[in-house]
Amino acid sequence: SQQGEEDPQALSIQEGENATMNCSYKTSINNLQWYRQNSGRGLVHLILIRSNEREKHSGRLRVTLDTSKKSSSLLITASRAADTASYFCATDGHTGNQFYFGTGTSLTVIP
Amino acid sequence: NAGVMQNPRHLVRRRGQEARLRCSPMKGHSHVYWYRQLPEEGLKFMVYLQKENIIDESGMPKERFSAEFPKEGPSILRIQQVVRGDSAAYFCASSAQPDANSPLHFGNGTRLTVT
Numbered sequence: 001s002q003q004g005e006e007d008p009q010a011l012s013i014q015e016g017e018n019a020t021m022n023c024s025y026k027t028s029i030n031n032l033q034w035y036r037q038n039s040g041r042g043l044v045h046l047i048l049i050r051s052n053e054r055e056k057h058s059g060r061l062r063v064t065l066d067t068s069k070k071s072s073s074l075l076i077t078a079s080r081a082a083d084t085a086s087y088f089c090a091t092d093g094h095t096g097n098q099f100y101f102g103t104g105t106s107l108t109v110i111p
Numbered sequence: 112n113a114g115v116m117q118n119p120r121h122l123v124r125r126r127g128q129e130a131r132l133r134c135s136p137m138k139g140h141s142h143v144y145w146y147r148q149l150p151e152e153g154l155k156f157m158v159y160l161q162k163e164n165i166i167d168e169s170g171m172p173k174e175r176f177s178a179e180f181p182k183e184g185p186s187i188l189r190i191q192q193v194v195r196g197d198s199a200a201y202f203c204a205s206s207a208q209p210d211a212n213s214p215l216h217f218g219n220g221t222r223l224t225v226t
Contacts, residue, residue, distance in 0.1 A: 004153075031212055042115070042202055042217030043154070050212070088153055090215075098167060099144070099215060101154040 004032075004089040004102030012108040019076040021105040023089030024069075032065055032072050033090045037104070043088065046074075081111045116185075117203050117218035124193050124225050132188040132221045136205030143186045144204045144215060145171075145178060154202060160186060193225045 007022045023032070031050045035043040049056045049065045049072065056063045062075040076083055086104040116135040124130050136143050141162050146154040156170040160180040171178065175193075180186040190197055200222045204215035 033214060035215075035217075040219075042117075042219045043204075043215070045214035045216070048212065048214055098156045098159065098170070100156065101146070103151075103153040 004091055004100055006087065006089060006102040006105040008105060009103070010106045010108070012110065013079055015079060015081055015109055015111050017079055019079050019083070019107055019109070021074045021087050021107070023072045023074070023102055025072075025089070025091045025100075026070065027091075029067075029091045031092060032063075033099070034061075034063060034072075034074050035088045035090060035101075037086045037088065039085075046087075076107075079107075079109045081109050083107060084109045115203055115205050115216050115218035117201075117221050119221060120219065122221055122223050124223065126194055126225055127192050130190040130193050130197070130223055130225075132190075132201050132203075132223070133185045134188070134203030134205075134218060135185040136203075137207075137216050140205035140207050140216070142206045142208070142213075143180050144206075145186075145188050146202045146204065148200045148202060148220070157188070157201075190223075193223070195225050198223055198225045 004023050004025050013019050033048045034046045037043045047058045047063050049063050060077045065072045086106045088101050088104045090099045090101045118133050143160045145157040148154050158171045158178045159167040163182050175191045177189045200220045202220045204217045206213040
């Protein structure tokens, strides 16, 4: 079964607001990655956080990782309409052979 | 465009026919992953290949499905005798290194419809 589970399933916010998505996973990991998928397109890698890191920033993105709770969050600050997409977390399940994806959070940013 | 290229983008097959999905990884990448995505769902791992080798096919059905990544040419995901339940988007991804710290680069997928 898939390892990551995102929460919420869907999120709708006004442009300029912050969006927070959460991901929970089940087993130990080497790292956790976040991806974005626009409708009808492939996934695009956003950010990777290693298991020994607690927080990472990239532009308007902030990712946290709590390995004791097996959870991660993705914060998008000052959201834009172009941020409308589905967001997935992915973990390697400590094997490196497979990347387990969650079911995603569908984000809608209203202009 | 040096990204991951998948073709065709859309494929329609009747039940019982064969479907062949192609994936050319990014230049310099020798690790290819195939995933399947059903509507409103996440991606489910199918198979991981390196050049001429299947490394992990634990996510691929034992029957009707096969994958290859020859020394020359694209990776091929082959579905024989397709059924309606095979209708999905199939994504290919590639990476440069065989470790978990290398992000995956995805193609735009092949949308298979079985009628």
